[in-house]
Amino acid sequence: MRLRPAGARALLVEVDELETVHRLHAALRALELPWVVELVPGYRTVLVVADPARAEALEELAAELPTLELPPAEAVAGEPVEIPVSYDGEDLPEVARLTGLDAEEVVRRHTAPEYTVAFLGFSPGFPYLVGLDPALEVPRRDTPRTSIPAGSVGLAGGQTGIYPTASPGGWQLIGRTEVPLFDPDRDPPALLAPGGRLRFTVAR
Amino acid sequence: MIRVRKPGLLTTVQDLGRPGLAHLGVPTAGAADRRALGLANRLVGNPPGAAALEVTLAGPELEWEGHGWVALTGGRVAATLDGRPVPMDVAVPVDAGQVLAVGSVTSGLRAYLAVRGGIDVRPVLGSRSTDTLAPVGPPRLEEGARLPVGDQADGDPYRQVAPTRPVDPEPVLRTVRGPRDDVFTEGALRALIGVAWTVTSDSDRTGVRLDGPALERRRKLELASEGMVEGSLQVPPDGHPILFLANHPTTGGYPVIAVVVDADLPLAAQARPGTRLRFRFVSLAAARSARG
Numbered sequence: 354m355r356l357r358p359a360g361a362r363a364l365l366v367e368v369d370e371l372e373t374v375h376r377l378h379a380a381l382r383a384l385e386l387p388w389v390v391e392l393v394p395g396y397r398t399v400l401v402v403a404d405p406a407r408a409e410a411l412e413e414l415a416a417e418l419p420t421l422e423l424p425p426a427e428a429v430a431g432e433p434v435e436i437p438v439s440y441d442g443e444d445l446p447e448v449a450r451l452t453g454l455d456a457e458e459v460v461r462r463h464t465a466p467e468y469t470v471a472f473l474g475f476s477p478g479f480p481y482l483v484g485l486d487p488a489l490e491v492p493r494r495d496t497p498r499t500s501i502p503a504g505s506v507g508l509a510g511g512q513t514g515i516y517p518t519a520s521p522g523g524w525q526l527i528g529r530t531e532v533p534l535f536d537p538d539r540d541p542p543a544l545l546a547p548g549g550r551l552r553f554t555v556a557r
Numbered sequence: 558m559i560r561v562r563k564p565g566l567l568t569t570v571q572d573l574g575r576p577g578l579a580h581l582g583v584p585t586a587g588a589a590d591r592r593a594l595g596l597a598n599r600l601v602g603n604p605p606g607a608a609a610l611e612v613t614l615a616g617p618e619l620e621w622e623g624h625g626w627v628a629l630t631g632g633r634v635a636a637t638l639d640g641r642p643v644p645m646d647v648a649v650p651v652d653a654g655q656v657l658a659v660g661s662v663t664s665g666l667r668a669y670l671a672v673r674g675g676i677d678v679r680p681v682l683g684s685r686s687t688d689t690l691a692p693v694g695p696p697r698l699e700e701g702a703r704l705p706v707g708d709q710a711d712g713d714p715y716r717q718v719a720p721t722r723p724v725d726p727e728p729v730l731r732t733v734r735g736p737r738d739d740v741f742t743e744g745a746l747r748a749l750i751g752v753a754w755t756v757t758s759d760s761d762r763t764g765v766r767l768d769g770p771a772l773e774r775r776r777k778l779e780l781a782s783e784g785m786v787e788g789s790l791q792v793p794p795d796g797h798p799i800l801f802l803a804n805h806p807t808t809g810g811y812p813v814i815a816v817v818v819d820a821d822l823p824l825a826a827q828a829r830p831g832t833r834l835r836f837r838f839v840s841l842a843a844a845r846s847a848r849g
Contacts, residue, residue, distance in 0.1 A: 358841055359735065360733050360788055360818065361816075361819065361847070362845070365736040365783065365784070390577060391579045392580055393580050393783075393807060393808065395781060395782050395808055396781030396782055396783070397783070398781075400783065400784025400785075408845050473580065473582035474782060474806065474808030477578075477583045477692075478581060478582055481782065518691070519692075535582075537682050542682060546581075547580055
C-alpha cells in the first residue's frame with residue numbers, strides 16, 4: 354500500500370489489485386468518518402478527500418490504514434446486475450469484420466463473462482468494466498460520433514461500456530439497453546456501484 | 558421571480574455543488590470562485606452556500622417581478638439598474654419592474670450575482686448547480702426563462718461596500734507536489750514553478766488550460782485512471798497542464814504533478830484567457846494552514 358498526498362486535503366491510497374481497491378473502498382465507507390467528503394475508487398487507487406477544516410485527520414487515517422481490516426472480496430461484490438441488450442448496434446458488422454468473428458459469436462462472447470465494475474467515471478453512472486473477452490478488442494472509431502444515444506453499449510481498446518446519457522463518443526456500438534443507468538431522482542442515482550458485477554444478456 | 562431578458566455569454570446557477578457523489582461519476586460542480594459566491598451571499602443576508610448566478614465574461618439582462626436585494630462580487634463588471642450604475646460588493650435594493658443589466662467582465666473572468674433568498678430552482682442531487690460537464694442540474698440561463706427567488710435569507714442585507722482585493726494580473730498559486738510528481742523529470746518540476754504559464758482560450762469550468770514548455774515525463778507511463786481533486790494540475794501527453802476547477806471530471810487517466818491549495822483556487826477561477834499564472838511549491842503543513 355502506498356500513500357500519496359493529493360493536495361492539502363486528499364490522500365491517494367495506491368494498492369496492487371483492483372480487488373483490493375474495492376475491499377479498501379468498502380472498509381473506508383464502513384468507517385463512516387464524518388470528515389470524509391469523497392471516497393473515489395480508480396483502477397489501483399482509492400482517493401480520500403477530507404473536509405478542508407479537518408484535513409489533519411488524514412494523518413490519523415494514514416497511520417491506521419496499514420492495519421485496517423478489509424472485508425472479503427465476496428462480501429463486497431454483491432449480486433450481479435443483469436443488463437438486457439438489443440444487439441443491433443450500427444457497428445456490429447464492423448466489429449465482426451475487425452475481430453474475424455461472425456456477429457452471433459461477438460454477441461455470444463460479449464454475454465459470456467461476468468464483468469466487474471472497476472469504477473464509475475467519465476460521466477455520471479458510466480461504468481468502467483473489466484472482464485471483456487480479449488477476442489473482442491477493437492480500436493475506437495476513426496471519427497467519433499457527435500451524439501450517441503443513452504443506453505448504447507460499445508467496445509473500444511479492450512474495454513466495453515454503456516453510455517448512461519446521450520453524449521459524443523468514439524466507441525464501436527454493438528447494441529443498446531433500455532435499463533436506465535443513471536437517474537438523478539433515484540436513490541442511489543446510479544444503477545451500478547464500484548466493485549459490483551454485471552452480466553449482459555440478449556434482450557427479448 | 559426574475560425574468561431573463563438576455564442570458565449573457567454563459568450564465569449559470571451555482572451553489573456549493575454536489576460533494577459526496579464522485580464515486581458515482583457525478584462531478585461536484587458548484588461555483589468556480591467560492592469565495593466570491595460566499596461574499597455575494599453574505600452581502601444580501603443569505604447563507605454562504607445559497608444558489609446565485611455565475612456570470613462569465615458578458616453578463617445577463619434581468620427583470621425583477623418583485624422587490625428584492627442583489628449583490629455583485631468577483632470579476633469586475635459594470636452593471637446598471639434601469640440605466641443607473643450599480644456598485645459592486647454591496648447589497649443593492651431592486652424594485653419590481655426594474656431591469657438589471659450586467660455588462661462585460663473587465664477584470665477577472667467570473668462575476669457572482671446573489672439574490673436575497675437565493676435562486677430557488679429545483680435541487681438535483683442536493684444542489685441547484687448547473688453542471689457544465691454532465692447533464693445534471695438546471696440548464697444555463699436562456700432568454701425568456703424565469704428564475705424563482707427563494708426564502709433562504711437568514712440575515713440583513715449589508716449596505717456598506719465590502720473590502721475586496723483587485724484581481725491580480727499575474728497571480729502566484731501555491732501548490733503541493735504530487736500525487737504523481739515522481740512521473741516527471743526534475744526539469745519538468747523546475748519548469749512548473751520557473752515559468753509564467755499562459756491561460757488559453759479553451760479553458761472552461763472544467764479546467765484552466767495552460768500553455769508553456771512541455772512538462773516531460775521520466776518514463777513512458779500508462780497511468781490507470783484515478784480519482785481527481787479540484788486544483789489538480791493534470792498533465793496530458795502533450796505536456797501542457799490543465800488546472801482542474803469546480804466542474805472537473807471525477808476521474809482522470811493522466812498524472813497529476815501538483816495540486817493547487819484551496820485558498821488560491823479563486824485566483825485560478827478568475828484567470829481569463831491570456832493571463833499569466835505562476836506556481837510555487839509549499840509544504841503540506843503550509844498548504845493546510847494557507848489562507849486566501
